[in-house]
Amino acid sequence: MLNLPYGISDFYKIRSEGYDYVDRTHYIPAVEAFGKHLVFLRPRRFGKSLWLSTLENYYDLAKAAEFERLFGDLAVGQNPTPRRNSYFVLRWDFSLVSPQGEVAEIGQALHAHINARIQAFAQTYQQWLKHPITILPENAIASFESLLAAVHVSPHRLYLLIDEYDNFANEVLMSRVREGSEHYKALLYGEGLLKTVFKAVKGGSSGLGIDRVFTTGVAPIVLSDLSSGYNISESITLLPRFSQLCGFTQAEVSALWTQVADGCDLPAEARVEPLELMRTYYNGYCFNMEVSEPIYNPTLTLYFLKAFQEGRAAPRELLDSNLAMDRGKITYIAGLPNSDPVLASALDDERPPVIEALARSFGVADVIDQPKDERFMVSLLYYFGVLTLDGITEMGELRFRVPNLVIRSLYAEQLRRHVLPPDEQRTASDAARALFHQGELQPLCEFIETTYFRALDNRDYRWANELTVKLAFLTLLFNDRFYIVDSEPAIERSYADLTLLVRPDMRHYALQDALLEFKYLPLSDLGLSGEAAKTTPRADLAALPLVQTRLAEARHKAEGYRATLQCAYHNRLRLHTYVIVALGFERLVWVKL
Template sequence: MLEFPYSICDFYTLITEDYFYVDRTNHIRLIEKAGKQLLFLRPRRFGKTLLLSMLENYYDVAKADEFERLFGHLAIGQNPTPKHNQYLVMTWDFSVVSSHGEIEQVHQALHEHLNNAISNFATRYQDLLPYSISINSHNAISSFESALTAIGQSEYRLYLLIDEYDNIRGKCFCGAKTFSSDANEMMMGSQEMSKSRYDTLLSGEGLLKTVFKTVKSASAGRGLDRVFISGISPIVLSDITSGYNVAEDIYLLNEFNELCGFRETEVASVLTQVIKDCDLPPEKANDALTIMHTFYNGYCFSDRTDELIYNPTLTLYFLKFFQRDCQYPRRMLDGNLGMDKEKITYISRLPGGEEVIMNALQEKPPLAVWERANRFGVEDMLYATKDTTFMVSLLYYFGVLTLASKSEIGELVLKIPNLVVRKLYVERIRDMFLPVLADQKESQQAAKTLYQTGDMQPLCKFLERSYFKVFDNRDYSWADELTIKTVFLTVLFNESLYIMDSERELDRGNHKGLPLPADLVMIVRPQMRRYPLKDILIECQYLNLSAAKLTGKKAKQLDIEKLKALPAVQDKLAESKNQLDKYRLVLESKYGNLLRLRTYSVVAVGFDRLVVKSED
């Protein structure tokens, strides 16, 4: 039975304790050819630390005797490069550096981490170095210089691995108020970062900048041969560039698109084994792959490939649960990734950010930029104007948007990668429009009624009374049926019960010639079909008040049957029914007798009334 290494990021442990491992060692040769000082970015929990651990074990001269054990059965072991086990390896992990307290404590925290890393290095390689390394407890730069001197007098060279370079954590004090100062997190705070603390870390001759200047200097014939840096985003890069302007970006290159992450063929292969271990029918592997594709696939980091990859952490979360219980997890989003919602919240609070978040969810018009921003200074994050390119690029680096295609004029089109990330957008928009907890509870109860009985009236009454009034206070010149779809999606989204908004999944089938799918498709998840839940298909239409020849006041007063009988409303209902009838055929062809389908034509008359016509 396979052992899935969820949350284990130590390559040595994975291999020696026989955990499941998707072989990425064939990329080592490509990494060597790419350059000597490299920067590689990927979203949180995307396998970056394991990647660095793989490199450490491959190049470490102290593990030469274990090369066959660690790599003999892997791709690189069949044809290793001459550089394997030829380096002294030092690792700095900035994710563990705290910057709590006063400025002097910020300095000391970084010095202590670097000194600990250098001290461990000295102990590990003491038999290979001509003399001992001197550790200066107050000045890690001095300690590093001492290590370089010792290395320079040896027959070896240094390979420096820097993990999460942009992830120094802590708090910045602005008067009595504090907020997270992780370079990737601090911009989500509601207060400004203190200028002195910013300068201490990054600008001018700040500490981090000095560290990277020293690294650059060390690579000029002073014992440092290679550097590999990982991170989440290019935040901080512009602040340290003048001190360290030699790193080559490889994170957008085609050959490294799948360096972290799983291919669909790899997921399919391991699912076959899990299905066998669970003694389930072989065809269940295809069902499980469909679920995983919908919820976890969809990431693309290079605009020169169409290959989509799976989030590795979410994939291992699912596989470990599935193997243990022989059924899918009820909650498809691993709680460890839930904090990515904060990034969406940050963007939504910027001028124009709310529309970016809405457009991302609606995908019409698509989010498109000419180029992804590749440098974000912390000062820019705090003080500069944030345009669409800035917002979209940041969401891309955080993994809540991904590359989709190119527009007709060559723009990069970005989209939400999959259903678990879509959930984060839905929750943010729901929080924006329904900030009151009582309203959220009422909407949940109305949604529950629809799931169980197919009755949409309680939900429509709630939306008219509570949700639509939000739009009275906003100037949504772009409001149309997509906005109505978003309203329904935010109150009906339930990943535990349904595969939601699954038009892209259905488009993978043989129905390319049919009209575009309905606005909202809710298919009961396989393991939930034992409950009396309805499959739901909703087509939304928007009718502005002038086209209906009504005022808002008149629309609210008009009897629902009279409202439904208006010619303009009837035309919209007929248009909607025509779409639903055609799309019903697609669903029945795909799911057959499993469906308990209810279809709904929904016409919003302004943001005042909802007219619904339903069919079994």
């Protein structure tokens, strides 16, 4: 059985207590050679803190005697750099600084955190320090300067590690509270405390004791507002050679899965589907322009493997609750003016989000005060990990996509909440259940006609046509507890509009599979008014020549997709196939094949 380090970001604990470790130490020489003040941005729970802990243990002179035990069998242990175990190491974690309260309270929390780390530093390195460090409870900047003075007169230099440097800004961003904005400005603008902290770091790097700084975070917001306070850093965030610094590759996940499967004594035929389930739900992140091999979210991967190892089955909930708060980031974008097209394009594989370049520099004033354009929204969704790079278009623009189904579920959930109040969401769930349980589409179609389309009347959805209809069904039917739900799944190099295939581990239930193909007709093409469309019997609408033509077109495509799916799944599917024509946003006509 694997000893999986789920939720553990302490390298020393992982190596000392026998946890399995996916080696990332081969990146240490490259990071060391690249520069001395580096910034690395990745989404939450992507392994950034573990990477900083790895650097901390590698460079810490107090751990020199433990180097062989900690690193001997790892890549860097076979070929260590000359700087290993040669630094004093100080680590700050700004996620531990509470952003709540008034400015003075937030400032005191920051002072307290920095002072606590300086106090621990003084105790750890007391045998190497000949100059005392003075801790001033109300002035962490002075405490830090005292630390630098002690380091300066020693033969060793300081390696400063800053984790979650932008945590406070992200809290402000998610709350969108004006008071929070003013608190942020007080800390970061002018001679604000946080800016003063980074000015002290910059000053300490000018021959006063600091040799290296490695900073992690999620977005480049704070760096922009620091401006001259800390303008000596280099970002390695988008460099191809560091694209897999955090996250798991397919080979690494396959190797971990093989060990889990061996420990569970799984037969060969039972090993393929769980690995494919992980690929579908957790893989797909790309962090460089060339779009190299996509990588897995490491936290979600370990969550799945640990659950499978414990219960010999995939977890029923494929979204780890520790990452569920990422929905708040989509909620923030959804609350911005003109955000609907951006969120809809994220779920549209045919017309995904495209922008000229990522916004790499924007301050909190841009976040709070300025109008939000598509570039801003797509860039934030990328930094938050709910969009990822998907290549460069023939016109040189950046193309993005939702990385995997676990993130797609967050979009579907947000769009559903954005359109429907809670009581109508429950009605929608009942209508969807008729398709899941009996393969019956009528309750859902009637709900969309009478409720969902009516909700669109007061929202900015009229820019879309067939996509709007497809999104209505996708958002109402998305259920990753039981289904692999895909919009535009590739089927022999062509695309079906929407498929719902029962998860392999849930196929023992009497759930039904579904394939839906959509067409859209504007009412103007039919010569109908909205009122006429509402009052005309459905059978009469279906008999209209143009509707018959669209039904025939959809039928032709759906029949081909259905045959391909049945062949691929060896007729194991309980497949219900429907073709659906939307008549404006008033009525639906459908035929079951």
